[in-house]
Amino acid sequence: MHAEGSKTIKKICFDIFEQLAFMFGDELEKDDVQCPEDDFLKATMNFSGYKNGAIQIIIPTRLAPALAYNILGVDESAHIESGIAEDALKELLNTLCGRMLPSLFTDQETFDLHPPEVDFVSRQQWHEFLNQERTIAFAIEESPILLNISFTE
Amino acid sequence: MAFNILIIDDSKIIRSVIKKTLEISGIPVGTILEASNGLEGLTVMRENWIDLVFADLNMPVMNGLEMLDMMAQEKLLQKTPVLICSTEGSKTRIEELFKKGVRAFIRKPITPEILRNVVKEVMGDYDAR
Numbered sequence: 001m002h003a004e005g006s007k008t009i010k011k012i013c014f015d016i017f018e019q020l021a022f023m024f025g026d027e028l029e030k031d032d033v034q035c036p037e038d039d040f041l042k043a044t045m046n047f048s049g050y051k052n053g054a055i056q057i058i059i060p061t062r063l064a065p066a067l068a069y070n071i072l073g074v075d076e077s078a079h080i081e082s083g084i085a086e087d088a089l090k091e092l093l094n095t096l097c098g099r100m101l102p103s104l105f106t107d108q109e110t111f112d113l114h115p116p117e118v119d120f121v122s123r124q125q126w127h128e129f130l131n132q133e134r135t136i137a138f139a140i141e142e143s144p145i146l147l148n149i150s151f152t153e
Numbered sequence: 154m155a156f157n158i159l160i161i162d163d164s165k166i167i168r169s170v171i172k173k174t175l176e177i178s179g180i181p182v183g184t185i186l187e188a189s190n191g192l193e194g195l196t197v198m199r200e201n202w203i204d205l206v207f208a209d210l211n212m213p214v215m216n217g218l219e220m221l222d223m224m225a226q227e228k229l230l231q232k233t234p235v236l237i238c239s240t241e242g243s244k245t246r247i248e249e250l251f252k253k254g255v256r257a258f259i260r261k262p263i264t265p266e267i268l269r270n271v272v273k274e275v276m277g278d279y280d281a282r
Contacts, residue, residue: 020262071166087166095261098240110243113211
């Protein structure tokens with residue numbers, strides 16, 4: 001990911017985390033990312049149309065319920081239904097994808113966004129993802145977030 | 154007069170957010186019904202009187218565009234106001250939505266202020282009723 005594209009993506013991520021979930025972001029260099037003592041969730045959204053590819057995001061698992069509470073605007077003591085935390089991550093990725101593609105290309109072209117999927121990832125998979133050249137990193141509420149956009153022909 | 158509203162989105166959390174936003178926005182709300190895709194939404198519309206539909210575009214089983222095409226073929230559903238609430242960023246596709254009769258488009262993430270203003274624009278000045 002070249003510097004300008006990376007800057008655009010981070011700006012969109014910060015804006016969406018703030019607007020959707022009232023969570024605030026900070027810059028984080030990939031070399032400075034520490035693997036947290038945590039499990040991780042990876043959300044993937046494939047897209048097709050003007051360009052084909054996928055956007056993937058990895059967050060620490062504990063961030064997903066916080067994301068859900070904030071999106072719903074409820075206190076952390078409130079009961080939330082099972083699956084809502086995963087749903088929050090999917091919606092976050094959906095919103096990110098919808099904002100990024102027109103910003104990176106053109107808002108005159110159309111993209112079809114496919115339903116997002118969520119998986120657990122291991123620490124080893126997290127490191128492999130971090131080390132991919134096109135992965136960018138940033139922090140949300142002091143937690144490291146990894147994001148990657150890939151394109152296929 | 155209170156509006157019966159149908160929210161169609163595959164994301165449960167977004168249905169909850171729209172529902173909560175409607176309830177606090179000052180919009181006179183009657184019954185709020187939910188569906189998780191366009192096909193379910195059509196079933197709810199055929200079985201209930203709906204004043205306004207909030208629909209997402211990207212959904213499994215039947216997406217929002219396919220649902221709009223089906224609504225256009227059914228006399229009883231043709232005039233039901235539809236408001237699209239989506240992350241869609243393509244101007245071309247948004248123009249296509251309006252050509253299909255969509256009354257308004259809200260780009261996610263939604264805020265109570267935007268939602269209230271758009272509903273007011275679509276349904277008229279309900280404060281005066």
